[in-house]
Amino acid sequence: MSAVSTAWGIGLIIGPVLGGFLAQPADKYPSVFSKESIFGRFRYALPCFTISAFALVVTALCCFIPETLHNHELDNKTSDDDSVEALEAASLETTGMPGNNKRASLFKNWPLMSSILVYCVLCLHDTVYSEIFALWANSPCKYGGLGYSTNQVGTVLTISGLGLFFFQVLLYPSADRLLGPVQLARLAGALMIPVQLSYPFIAQLSGVTQSLLLSSASILVNVFSISAITGMVILQNRAVDQHQRGAANGLAMTSMSLFKTVGPVGAGILTPHALLLS
DSSP, rough: OOOHHHHHHHHHHHHHHHHHHHSSHHHHOOSSTTTTTTTHHTTTTTHHHHHHHHHHHHHHHTTTTOOSSSOSSOOOTTOOOHHHHHHHHHHHHTSSSOOHHHHHHHHOHHHHHHHHHHHHHHHHHHHHHHHHHHHHSSSOOOGGGGGHHHHHHHHHHHHHHHHHHHHIIIIIHHHHHHHHHHHHHHHHHHHHHHHTTHHHHHOOOOOHHHHHHHEEEEEEEEHHHHHHHHHHHHHHSSSOOOOOHHHHHHHHHHHHHHHHHHHHHHHHHHHHHHHOOO
């Protein structure tokens, strides 16, 4: 699971670079992009086209990814002895399955449902934070923002992605062995609160001090958030048997998607009111 989060960290490095440096290309690179071109009239079209190209390539590559648990019907060319052994193994696995209504049993599995609930809340927080941070950093200083350009916002997010990447590769496995996923998630969730409460005070600073503290706080928030999310995913996989993990992860992803749908709506509504009150 740490490797999966590491891949997420790589995305946090590449994504802000593309978004920050490719946005408004006609203003930043007038020698390359004309103001009358499509990228001059639609200032955020270039990063959107770029990530769409990435998505297209990834979609094509997904067709060649092998299944990790290949449990389809046996190939017709399989020998009789191999078929008998496979059927005996399958019957033994089936005998150990608790009940026939597997999907109903998931909702009665309290360790699974509790970890999914916490996972959804953490993903909601991560979505809201990601949206509000960029808006706050780009807002004028008179509204309590930082007045950063898109390049500066992209740089801060890239630095935080690098910090997350190195933490997941070098430190998370040791932290998980030392504390366990539950204690690590609790500690990370608790530490996120004071770090995020420090943002209004960071906005009062300026210069190198502000940049250093903002980058450090952004790294810590991302590290704590991904640590807690990774811990919840580990708990979800431990809460069910192997034959239920596909359904359990599907339920977790569906629930998480619903929470992530609410996140941008709530953040978009609250942000203008917060700016007016500041």
